[in-house]
Amino acid sequence: MSQMLDFNEAAAKALEAMYLTPDVVAQSARVLDLLAPRPGEKIIDIGVGPGLLAEDLARLVGDTGRVTGLDMAEPMVKMARTRLAALPQADCVVGEATALDFPDGAFDAAVSTQVYEYVADMPKALRELHRILKPGGRVLILDTDWRSVVWxxxxxxxxxxxxxxxDGHLADPHLPAKLGALFARAGFQVRRVEVVPMLAPQWQPVSYAAGIMRTIHGYARANGAAKGLGAEEIQAWYDDQLRLAERGEFFFSVNRYAFLATR
Known part of the structure; x- marks a missing residue:
């Protein structure tokens, strides 16, 4: 059973800071390129987080379009609503990926980054996604396979x-390897799959690598006992990374996979 991250207000702010790093901003740009939002479209962002991607989407669909952000964490929805307040074509709601409270065929496109790896019932989630998209509607899902990590x-x-x-904080830390088949069973056609690497060949304090290192440190301290990890061992892991950074020997890489599919 996974021990999910608690996306409280402090966690929401930490996630926002990570999403604002140059490497994650570059990832978001690639997601937008692949989804190719058009003026006037209705798009849902499942797992809207701090609302950074939804803000870009809202500007791209324009005044005649509509962007709806959905997140199960109220602090995330609050943060996203604040960010989107000046964009009347955007709104955010609290909700679950497996129970999308929208009419059939309500959206032209959907996007979800780093969300479905937290969802235990993927067949149900994709059935719901299929239902709320119009025929021919597009979906872009991006998730990490943690077997790809080189650290x-x-x-x-x-x-x-x-x-x-x-790995215990996710419902499926290896979802991308199964996602193509899951899409097909839900009635989607996969059009394109791309690797989106998060690469840090050297230490950069303002980066995804630095942010995820701090996040893993905090998670392991809270949940490591169940895996036989003591506080001293966890701290030794973290301190070792800092020493490697000081010596110019830091290296981190993990692959994310972007799937573009149509209904």
Missing amino acids: HSSDEARMARVLDCW
Whole structure:
């Protein structure tokens, strides 16, 4: 059973800071390129988070379009609503990916980044997504497969234990490998799949790598005991990464996978 992250107000602010790093901003630009939103379209952002992608979408669909952000975490919805307040064509609601409270065929397109890996019942979630899209509607889903991580460490066995603990916060840490077949069973046609790497060949304090390192550290401290990880071992892992950064030996890479499909 996964120990999901608690997306409270503090976590929402930390996630916003990570989403504003240059590498995640570049990822969002690629997502927009692939989805290709058009003026006048109605688009849903499932797992809207702090609303950064929804803000871009709202500007691209213009005054004649509509963007709806959905998130199960109220602090995220509050943050997104604040960001979108000046854009009347955008709104946000609290909701679940497996129970989308919208009419059939309500949207021209949907986007979801780093969300479905948290969803336990993917067949149900994709059936719901299929239902709310118009015939021919597009969906862009991007998620991480944590088997792709390459992360330098002075103690590879300890790194493996920490990452095994981290896997526990997801319903499926390896979702992309199964997503094509799941799409097909839900009635979608996959049109394109791309690798979107998050690469940090050197230490950069304002980056996804730095943000995820802090997030994993906090998660492991709260949940590591269930995996046999003590506080000293977790801190030793974190301190080792800082020492590697000081010596110019830091390296981190993990792959995200973007799937573009049509209904």
